[in-house]
Amino acid sequence: MEWYLIAGLIGVGFLAGFVNTLAGGGSMLTLPMLMFLGLPAGVANGTNRVAILLQNIAGVKTFRDNKAINLKVDSRLAIPAVIGAIPGAFIAADLNEEIMRRVIAVVLGLMFFLVLLKPKTWERSMIADPERPVWWQYLLFFFIGMYGGFIQVGTGFLLLAGLVMGSGYDLVRGNAVKKWIILLYTPLALAVFFFNHQVDLKAGLILAVGNMLGAVVGAKFAVSWGPKVVKYFLLLALVVVTLKLFNVF
Secondary structure, eight states: OOHHHHHHHHHHHHHHHHHHHHTSOTHHHHHHHHHHTTOOHHHHHHHHHHHHHHHHHHHHHHHHHTTOOOHHHHTTTHHHHHHHHHHHHHTTTTSOHHHHHHHHHHHHHHHHHHHHHOHHHHHOOOOSOOOOOOHHHHHHHHHHHHHHHHOOTTHHHHHHHHHHTTTOOOHHHHHHHHHHHHHHHHHHHHHHHHHTTOOOHHHHHHHHHHHHHHHHHHHHHHHHHHHHHHHHHHHHHHHHHHHHHTTOO
8 A cells, every 4th residue: 555545544544533532423534535445335334443443442541541431330331332233233234324324314413403402411511420321221322332333424423412412421421431332342343344354454454543543632632621612523523424424515
């Protein structure tokens, strides 16, 4: 691979890691880049998980170092998401991706208006640990995990909505828990893609260099600036990703 392609892959990875840590939708950058390098869509989807895995290791460590996550408490909603990711990865080749993308675009559009109409919900600060989840929250995160196993695009937004609006987290801690959940289920999804020979490990590791750097910078930004600033970044990301999913550009 030529040096300028390597540099471009790392640069795109950095942007994706930063965006994924503060909001979501970074895979909208990395998947087209991987396909631009000549990887088929299925292989790009699998290869992207290598960078996602390492990105979330770096992001979770940074959040934990800044005491923005309590792994013992915050792992409860990760269990159903991890379970859901397994069938999601297996059906990745069988489900109509275009229909899924349109459904997620509508959901993200609704989420944008929820952030606008209920800003205090997204700006609050976390004082105590959330209460123990109830049955419907476990079910919700199972289906979010299933979608995450299928295709990474939009998963971060769905997890944030579930954590902030459904479970009482603030945006900073919600982003931290989001990365922890994705970190836990990504190895399982990645194993399925490896089994089906849909991973280019070299491209994935190069992309991961940028993703990890972006995740560290994004996590420090979130902790330093707090929920109010992160909210505006989330709104911007929601608009861009929703328009992209509707093929506006």
